[in-house]
Amino acid sequence: MCANFTDDDEGKRVVNANGEEIGIVQHVEGGSVHVDPDPGITDSIKSKLGWGDSDEDTYALDENNVESISDDEVRLRRL
Template sequence: MVQTFDITDDEVGKKVVDADGEAVGMVTEVRHGTAYVDAEPGLKDKLMAKLGWEHTDEDAYPLQKSEIDAITDDEIRLRQM
């Protein structure tokens, strides 16, 4: 069973890490229950593609709830990809 998460403004400022604990980016805003992430410079294209983050002029990328494994007080951890 896939756990779902309620994304709130409390997530703004949290770092986003992959399943191995490597930094992916930081939540910069939440819109309509979706966290938007400012990606780390040099984030690998392969990981960005798996997250559905295309290179655009946007400053932040939407994080799909289905990609989230856990939310703590300090970070959002992504599922193993």
């Protein structure tokens, strides 16, 4: 799937392939989505998403990691 993010996606939960919440879509800008990660998200998941170890407030989500977008969540592919 090629994700097409819109302003309507702001506030949606971001969940992994198992349905566990890993963050919330903070804002969409120019088709790019930025996620506010759940404080409990592990470093290994951050690494797989390319989010590194920095203490940024939000992180860009690569659309290649997105499996689907529904009315209330953005579901990621199995990492």
